[in-house]
Amino acid sequence: MKKFLLTVIIFAMAVPSVAGVKHFGPLSVEVPKGWTASQQGSATVIKSLRSNASVTVAVNPMGEASLGEIAGRLCEQMNGHDLERDSEGDYTFLFTNHAGAGCFALLTDAEDGRYILLSASGVDSCSNNECSEIEAVIDSLEWNE
Amino acid sequence: MKRAIIFAVLCVLLTRSESFGGIARGTAESAWRKITEADDFRMTPIIYDDDSEPNAYVKFQDEENFTFHVTAGLLKILETEDEIAGVLGHEIGHVRLGHYANMILTDTAQTLMNTNADNIDPLALEIGRIDSELREMRFSRQQETEADDYGVKLLRKAGFNVWGLYNAMKRFDDNGYTSGQSGFNSHPSSHERLSHLADMAGKFQPRKKSQHDSVNELADILMGK
Structure with missing residues (x-):
């Protein structure tokens, strides 16, 4: 599943058109044409037109927990699986959301008492164009603080 | 004849016991105003959820922006302003004690x-139930206990009956909403929690039996509990 996602992200060929840049807290993101962006609690959700693919970004406080503890807790809450820590200390896991869409989550330490959560949904069912748009959204993320 | 009298008394007691239930939103608003003033806490409007499960919780946008939620089910099972004040004081405790990191994590989940x-089959999935279960595991047991202690102290500071939170928890128990120690529910068990709340409140004021307690106690005896 994870390999599939990485393959999709790395080898997507189409170049999506961009509707505009949106700023959410410390982050900015390019929203593809036809996609919508909204704030839901602490998370920014960017969804495709048919709402079957999305990218979610959240910047949250670490509190007293470590990144590993937070990733573990989040993975457990969402019945996730394949929780892994990579060589850079980031955590990834997979889960299925309420709509039955396959999702990927990545947590990284912002090194200022916060962590960044990046998640993509519909990665196992997106069209070629949607998959390339997911990739474009992720690539366009910028930290502006 | 004797059996008929016992049966009639039992019916009256049980009916009377049920008729005590429910508080109005105005009572909750009054408690909220007093409890936030006592804690010098930012007054934000209570949001009433049309949910039959008794619950109250804080939903965070970020560390500075949050909303307090009370369900219709909670208003239905509580009976006094002291009790809703205790529940709200408990929720304020979570915010004051910096438990927001856990709350935000669950809200994000x-x-x-x-x-x-948009693509979820509404008949096939019970989002509300799942979300409700997620809300239940927002905090560790220790954090729940800390928030309980904060709630009791805040009741005292605001001039409420310090047994308000205990009584509210008892309503959960009496209405069959017991918390467990496994699965999604990470709260301390009802017995453990009530025992701790009784110890905490008892430090400030001995418990006086209310008429409701006496009636319920008698009903329990008659029912052979």
């Missing part, structure tokens, strides 16, 4: 699970 909500 809910968002992630619902990102493709």
Whole structure:
């Protein structure tokens, strides 16, 4: 599943058109044409037109927990699986959301008492164009603080 | 004849016991105003959820922006202003004691699970139930206990009956909403929690039996509990 996602992200060929840049807290993101962006609690959700693919970004406080503890807790809450820590200390896991869409989550330490959560949904069912748009959204993320 | 009298008395007691239930939103608003003033806490409007499960919780946008939620089910099972004040004081405790990191984590989990909500088959999925279960595991047991202690102290500071939170928890118990020690529910068990709340409140004021307690106690005896 994870390999599939990485393959999709790395080898997507189409170049999506961009509707505009949106700023959410410390982050900015390019929203593809036809996609919508909204704030839901602490998370920014960017969804495709048919709402079957999305990218979610959240910047949250670490509190007293470590990144590993937070990733573990989040993975457990969402019945996730394949929780892994990579060589850079980031955590990834997979889960299925309420709509039955396959999702990927990545947590990284912002090194200022916060962590960044990046998640993509519909990665196992997106069209070629949607998959390339997911990739474009992720690539366009910028930290502006 | 004797059996008939016992049966009639039992019916009256049980009916009377049930008739005590429920508080109005105005009572909750009054408690909220007093409890926030006592804690010098930012007054934000209470949001009333049309949910039959008794619950109250804080939902965070970020560390500075949050909303307090009370369900219709909670108003239905509580009976006094002291009790709703205790529940609200408990929730304020979570905010004051910096438990927001856990709250935000769970709120984010809910968002992630619902990102493709437009495509969810409403008949096949019970989002509300799942989200409710997620809300229940927002805190560790220690954090729940800390918030309970904060709630009791705040009741005292605001001039409420310090047994308000205990009584509210008892209503949960009496209405069959017991918390467990496994699965999604990470709260301390009802017995453990009530025992701790009784110890905490008892430090400030001995418990006086209310008429409701006496009636329930008698009903329990008659029912052979």
